[in-house]
Amino acid sequence: MSFFSTPLPAASFADVTTQYSEVNDLTQVAPATGAASLVRSKNAVGGRISTTLSMPGLPVTVWYIIFNKPHKCVGPIPDRGVTNCGFDDVFAGPEGSPGGPADPAVINATGGISADDGIAGGSINLVYGLKGGQVGGGPNQPCCFGKFKKNNGHRAEIHLLVDEHHVFDDWITDLFFPNPPAEGNQRGVIFLPLDDDDDDSDSD
Numbered sequence: 001m002s003f004f005s006t007p008l009p010a011a012s013f014a015d016v017t018t019q020y021s022e023v024n025d026l027t028q029v030a031p032a033t034g035a036a037s038l039v040r041s042k043n044a045v046g047g048r049i050s051t052t053l054s055m056p057g058l059p060v061t062v063w064y065i066i067f068n069k070p071h072k073c074v075g076p077i078p079d080r081g082v083t084n085c086g087f088d089d090v091f092a093g094p095e096g097s098p099g100g101p102a103d104p105a106v107i108n109a110t111g112g113i114s115a116d117d118g119i120a121g122g123s124i125n126l127v128y129g130l131k132g133g134q135v136g137g138g139p140n141q142p143c144c145f146g147k148f149k150k151n152n153g154h155r156a157e158i159h160l161l162v163d164e165h166h167v168f169d170d171w172i173t174d175l176f177f178p179n180p181p182a183e184g185n186q187r188g189v190i191f192l193p194l195d196d197d198d199d200d201s202d203s204d
Contacts, residue, residue, distance in 0.1 A: 012059050016041050017154070023051040023162070026188045036160060038191045040153045043134065046129030049160060051187050053114045053122035060124055061111040061164040065090065068103035068149045070157035070193050083190050089125050098145045105146025107136035124162070154195040162187035 016039060023034035034051025036091045049052020063184060067073060074092070075084020085102060114122030130143065132151055136144030148156065164186045 005153070017194055018047075019194075021189045021191060022188050023189050026186060033187065036189045038158060040194060042153050043132035043151050044130065045148075045153050045156075045158065046127070048125070048127045048161055049162065049189065050125040050157070051162060052104065052117055053124060053162075053164055053186060055121040056114050056115065056116040058114045058122060059111070060111040060114050060122075061160045061163050062124075062126060062159065063163065064105070064109050064126060064128075064130060064147065064148070065159040065161055066105040066107065066148050067157040067159075068105065068147075070102060070141045070155075072103070073157075074102075075184035080111040081193065085159070097148065101148070105136050105148055106144045107146070107148060108144060109135060123177075128160075132199070155193050157193045158191045160191075 007115065019038045019040065021036050021038075023036055024183075027031050034049065036047060036049040036051075038047040039047055055062065056080055067089060069081075070085050071084035073089045073091075075086065089100055089102040089103045091098055091105075092102065098104070098106070109128040109130070110126045112124055112126055114124055117123040132148055132153065135147045
């Protein structure tokens, strides 16, 4: 699984760079249904996502899918020419467990309740932010794992996943299954790394 979207040119000022991307409907691999931005510095990222959804009044969560070492992703992803990083790189640990060579992390970004978009659908307009060293997981987020490595703000590949919670199962099932194009994950964004340095040194 990967997120089929079109990254746009980045705007840069000193150590801070802003990327922009379309938001795509993953249930149909459809054209853009919104826009997102990601502001990167050496040790932090943040931004905003605005997109339409299937209906108003639904709980919605937004998730970071982070590949700290994207040069180690197994790609290419069939029919998704934008990225080599996908589902197989998230669960590339022993016997399909979370982790693997790309050093993935899944961390909650933000959430809310979808608003009425005025045309029988829903919408969100949410901000998010993440500092280097932040970890996923804990008693309230058993879905999550890994760490956004320090000083990796330019080198990490970051995917955003917008998940509508029509019927809640367990966290991993609700976040990752069933995969598109079946019902499940609704919207996705890709922000490619700015620095293709393949330095494998770790920073906690």
